[in-house]
Amino acid sequence: MPLSPEASSSVRKRGDRGGDLVVAVFGHQRDGHARALIKRLEELGARASFVSLSASMFSTLHPRGVALAGFGSRLPDGVIVRAIAAGSFEAVTRRLGILHALREQGVLVWNDARAIERCVDKSMTSFLVARAGLPTPDTWAVEGHAEALRIARRETIRGPLVLKPLFGSQGRGLRLIRSASDLPEESAVASVFYLQRFLGGAGPEHSDFRVFVSRGRIVAAMRRRAAHWVTNVKQGGRPEKVNLDQSLARLAIRSAAAVEADFAGVDILLGSDERPYVLEVNSMPAWRGLQSVASVDIAAAVAADFLDRLREGILARRIG
Numbered sequence: 509m510p511l512s513p514e515a516s517s518s519v520r521k522r523g524d525r526g527g528d529l530v531v532a533v534f535g536h537q538r539d540g541h542a543r544a545l546i547k548r549l550e551e552l553g554a555r556a557s558f559v560s561l562s563a564s565m566f567s568t569l570h571p572r573g574v575a576l577a578g579f580g581s582r583l584p585d586g587v588i589v590r591a592i593a594a595g596s597f598e599a600v601t602r603r604l605g606i607l608h609a610l611r612e613q614g615v616l617v618w619n620d621a622r623a624i625e626r627c628v629d630k631s632m633t634s635f636l637v638a639r640a641g642l643p644t645p646d647t648w649a650v651e652g653h654a655e656a657l658r659i660a661r662r663e664t665i666r667g668p669l670v671l672k673p674l675f676g677s678q679g680r681g682l683r684l685i686r687s688a689s690d691l692p693e694e695s696a697v698a699s700v701f702y703l704q705r706f707l708g709g710a711g712p713e714h715s716d717f718r719v720f721v722s723r724g725r726i727v728a729a730m731r732r733r734a735a736h737w738v739t740n741v742k743q744g745g746r747p748e749k750v751n752l753d754q755s756l757a758r759l760a761i762r763s764a765a766a767v768e769a770d771f772a773g774v775d776i777l778l779g780s781d782e783r784p785y786v787l788e789v790n791s792m793p794a795w796r797g798l799q800s801v802a803s804v805d806i807a808a809a810v811a812a813d814f815l816d817r818l819r820e821g822i823l824a825r826r827i828g
């Protein structure tokens with residue numbers, strides 16, 4: 509089977525450990541998370557290589573209809589999606605299409621395109637988490653300034669709202685809406701206003717939880733403390749080791765299940781009523797901050813769960 513240069517070198521390094529699974533990580537060699545995944549996959553006996561999603565292509569002439577650089581006429585047994593790089597609406601749609609196509613061709617995709625779509629679009633995550641009966645702050649997602657204005661006028665009487673970019677991540681672009689006049693112009697939010705009840709305290713310190721779930725169990729968790737109400741590690745939040753209580757653990761696991769994510773980073777905030785609320789579910793979570801306080805190797809846990817699932821699928825197909 510033709511493999512990329514990185515893949516063939518990994519096969520040589522692997523020696524004769526009997527691994528028969530060929531897997532790809534959609535991500536970049538520069539990304540420590542992707543490198544850690546490759547390393548752990550190889551240690552567990554798989555042949556693992558980096559693959560660029562943007563360089564993968566649809567081709568009706570290809571025997572499988574979709575071609576991954578370095579894989580020739582074949583496809584890997586499974587892929588882990590570490591990240592989908594920013595791009596135009598068309599480019600990202602095409603990359604998600606590649607992930608959909610891989611699933612159609614029997615390749616195990618973690619996370620699957622459907623889970624990624626559900627999590628990248630914060631309005632869909634809110635819908636699914638609420639539909640699953642899980643606590644989440646009251647949320648509205650509307651198009652157009654006029655509709656956002658109506659909601660902000662009505663809801664800010666009871667307290668502030670948070671405006672989030674629909675496709676936002678790492679705490680970028682969040683705004684506190686204390687009154688309707690704080691709403692930005694339509695052009696600043698691509699006409700989509702995702703508004704959520706602000707459940708943060710008055711400060712001076714703020715905190716929330718990040719819980720990493722894989723295959724329906726907790727891998728690691730942290731409390732993030734920050735001087736600002738946006739607690740993302742990328743925005744200066746400080747990770748702190750935490751012993752997760754059962755109710756938070758269950759909530760995180762049920763949240764990942766609500767969006768059908770194989771692995772996920774779930775953000776949970778304790779409201780002033782001391783109850784936990786799900787803020788969002790990340791289908792392509794970074795874990796550098798979390799790893800700094802975690803006692804388990806997160807990449808190793810994801811790699812092991814993924815390979816177990818892959819082997820189970822192959823076994824089931826053989827038996828079936």
Ligand SMILES: Nc1ncnc2c1ncn2[C@@H]1O[C@H](COP(=O)(O)OP(=O)(O)O)[C@@H](O)[C@H]1O
Binds near residue numbers: 707708716740
């Ligand atoms: N409804 C809310 N009430 C209070 N704080 C919030 C709320 N939503 C988000 N935050 C704060 O902002 C951070 C980022 O929000 P989040 O929804 O997780 O988006 P992102 O994808 O940017 O991480 C959260 O970790 C939390 O600290």
Ligand SMILES: [Mg+2]
Binds near residue numbers: 679
């Ligand atoms: Mg978040």
